[in-house]
Amino acid sequence: MSIKPAIFLPELLRHLFKRPVTVKYPFEKEPVPKDFRGNVVFDPPKCIGCMICVNDCPAEAIEIIRVSETEKKFKMLLHNDRCIHCAQCVDSCPTKAYHMDSEYEIAAFSRRHLKIEYK
Template structure:
């Protein structure tokens, strides 16, 4: 037993820099696999609706704009999004049509400001390399 065993540690910390950063002026870097907000590459989406089915927060809607022209609209309700990235996981296209960005300052004054929309034409489903014959690949 020793009185004030913590004292040397406290004194040492008097001369150390603070452990925190000066936040609004200096920002911490997020890791490269950080899960930010999902966004769409409209040219890659094949409208399979796997993301809509698997989203636990029901934050993704795919609406049909024009069936004949194969025009669709994806709405991501970021006010409901829980940033789990399951939509990216479920996306079956080869370069993923959905991706997560690295933004973490996503506060807004209204929940409607958080809504994001993309209107696009459905992408062609590419045949798989293993399953497709050489002629089918040549066509695509």
């Protein structure tokens, strides 16, 4: 069965003047939606050590560690290999010590490289 040019030619000509629907990723990064949940980011000075985030995280991905006996200072160890990017920690923290960034290229060859320490 042969296809007559009259059938596909108009379609072909129409598409000659349209932008491609595919994107040039990874050579060009596309913007992410406003509420995209990338990596958890922690702001240590805001932390009061209440441990609500540790208790609320469904993936047990957060460790809060006291770094000074005299001052109330804390660091956070994020196990990004466990994090499911649910943003519960962002919602739970009473001092707004967390936010999510817009990063989505977070794959690594080893789980070791997915531990992030914020201090």
